[in-house]
Amino acid sequence: MNIFINGEQVSLFEQASVADALQQYLTEQQQALTFAVALNSDFVANSDYATTCLTEHDTLDVLFPIQGG
């Protein structure tokens, strides 16, 4: 199936979870960074990554801390 991570199309196996998607999208080093996730514009808690399954055309936002005013 295809989903979108930060606007980029990513191909994943069926029944993939948020954790699977992150593992594929981010390198091991990047997975150690600080980030938070939203699925179809809803917050997904870190503790739910492994149990939240994705479906075709889902959109995942992976956000990182940046400077802000």
Added chain:
Amino acid sequence: MSFSIYGQALSSRLLIGSALYPSPEIMKKAILASDSQVVTLSLKRQNPNAMGGEQIWRYIQEIVNVKQGFLLPNTAGCKSAKEAVTLAKMSREIFATDWIKLEVIGDDYNLQPDAIELLVATEQLIADGFKVLPYCTDDLVLCQRLHDLGCQVIMPWASPIGTGKGLMNPYNLETIRLRLPNATLILDAGIGKPSDACLAMEMGYDGVLLNSAIALADNPVAMAQAFSLAVASGEKAYVAGLMPERQTAHPSTPTLDTPFWHHHGATK
């Protein structure tokens, strides 16, 4: 007088942004020079190959540790209550704080807050345990509604974000101060000069939040010190009590025993 945000005592009434500095090093020096204990920051998508954001994040953590300060994540870029609520929840997980500088923008031209979406988001976030610091316009009724919803802190704009135009409508800002005596009022956005910050404090505002005026100065570190002094000066002046404005001139030198007075009288 002591200053606190949602019960957290703070030594400085200046809240500072972390964006737009010429370099991360200057950002760090400027924030340290400002004496501020509250640093705003944000969350954005980022190309995973670009590690610049992680460096900024490390710097901000260092600053907060040194100053025993606090992070104030914002919801910049959000245009609906739903987006803002989601971003607030993501921020709470990452930054481990229930403080949120709530921004819901309604107009791309002047980045004016969307009052209606702001109220919707505020209600949902307060119900979810957040301590909301709403960025809003200088509309008394909107500020009143935000206060009624449970916002202890309200942050009306001085003028649109990043314009440096200063206090566009002092009457509105003074009215909000007068009518909401129990709210913690922080002037946010549009401040260009230290005198703008000082003026807000002289009005009785509890604090000032700014970013561009420091970050875009020729010397951000020196400007951070200037703003620190201006905020402290304005607060001291407010506590000291400003003299009442008068319509006509009053001599400051005593008139009794004025020399040569009889010359004026002698001509009549």
